[in-house]
Every structure is written in structure tokens, then in C-alpha cells.
Amino acid sequence: MKCPVxxxxxxxxxxxxxxxxxxxxxxxxxxLKCEFRFSTHEEMEILDLVIVKRDDRRENxxxxxxxxxxxxxxxxxxxxxxxxxKLIYCIERDLQILNRNEVSSIEVGEIVMKNLKKxxxxxxxxxxxxxxxxxxxxxxxxxxxxxxxxxKSK
Numbered sequence: 001m002k003c004p005v006x007x008x009x010x011x012x013x014x015x016x017x018x019x020x021x022x023x024x025x026x027x028x029x030x031x032l033k034c035e036f037r038f039s040t041h042e043e044m045e046i047l048d049l050v051i052v053k054r055d056d057r058r059e060n061x062x063x064x065x066x067x068x069x070x071x072x073x074x075x076x077x078x079x080x081x082x083x084x085x086k087l088i089y090c091i092e093r094d095l096q097i098l099n100r101n102e103v104s105s106i107e108v109g110e111i112v113m114k115n116l117k118k119x120x121x122x123x124x125x126x127x128x129x130x131x132x133x134x135x136x137x138x139x140x141x142x143x144x145x146x147x148x149x150x151x152k153s154k
Contacts, residue, residue, distance in 0.1 A: 003031035004038055023089040046092055050102045058102070066091060066112060073127040077120055090115050121147055 001011045008031050015028040025042040049061035067088065074084070094111045095103060117124040128143055 001029055001040060003034060003036055005036040006031060006034040008033035023086065023093075044089065044092060044096075046095060048101060049095065051108060052102050052104045054105060061095075063088070063092070066108075069112070069127065069130075070116070070123075073116065073123040073130075074120060077123055079120065079123070083119070087115055087119055117147075 002009055003011055010032045011029040012032060013027050014030050014037070017026045018024070019026050019041075023043060027040045027042065028037065029040060030037050046061050046063070050058050051061055052058055070084070070087065091112055094115065095108065098107070113124060113128055116127055125143060125147070129139075
């Protein structure tokens with residue numbers, strides 16, 4: 001890690017701590033030349049994951065697409081940034097657990113909906129209505145009924 005002050009190439013890690021519900025690592029570092037101390041944050045990144053679209057096109061995984069869809073679904077829901085980051089990390093963890101280089105966009109959507117359903121039911125319905133292309137009120141109502149039945153059975 002390059003020092004932000006003197007740009008020396010070598011720093012040492014003084015302290016490491018897990019933060020953000022175990023999804024982030026905070027490292028305290030010191031420059032070996034000027035002794036400036038600073039912190040860095042490391043987070044998981046999905047590499048080499050290809051998403052297979054419904055029309056068989058292939059795209060590299062793009063976190064921003066999930067972030068954008070979730071922000072729309074969670075709009076005006078009072079969802080704080082820390083919870084949002086945790087939701088993204090949980091979705092990406094579930095994608096990595098699949099342990100495959102290619103994942104269908106349908107599987108990604110299902111994973112997003114599963115995690116969103118646990119987090120915010122209204123946002124889940126919003127996301128599902130777009131993702132599953134609800135054609136009318138009947139489909140919307142059916143999905144709401146499923147949520148209500150699950151709530152009553154618990």
C-alpha cells in the first residue's frame with residue numbers, strides 16, 4: 001500500500017479489525033519512510049463472474065446493476081446505508097457460495113429477492129413486480145398473499 005503523504009511504496013500493518021458485520025476489514029497502517037499513519041478498508045469483491053442473460057448473452061458481473069435495482073426498490077423506505085451495504089454483501093456472498101464462473105441472471109434475481117424478502121417486504125414486492133414482470137393486479141395480489149400467509153404461519 002502506497003503512503004498517501006510521501007508516496008513511499010512500503011507500509012506496515014499495525015492493527016487489523018473486522019467491521020461491518022464481518023464483511024469489511026479495517027487496517028491501521030504506518031509508512032516505513034515518513035511514519036505517517038492511516039487506515040484502509042478492505043471488502044470482498046467478486047472476480048471473474050459471468051452473468052448469463054435470458055437471451056444467452058454473457059456479461060461480466062457488475063455490482064452497480066444490483067445496487068441500482070435495490071436503490072429503486074428501497075426508495076423512500078428509510079433504509080440506512082449500513083443496512084444497504086450489508087444487503088449487498090449478503091447477496092454477493094450467496095453468489096460466491098454457488099462457486100461457479102457463470103451464473104444465470106435468473107439465479108441472481110432469485111438471490112436478490114431472497115435477501116430482500118428477509119430485509120424489507122415492501123421493497124421485495126417492488127423488486128419482484130419488475131423482475132418477474134407482473135402483468136396485472138392479480139399477480140401482484142398473489143405475491144402479497146404469499147407474503148401474508150408466510151407471516152401468519154410464523
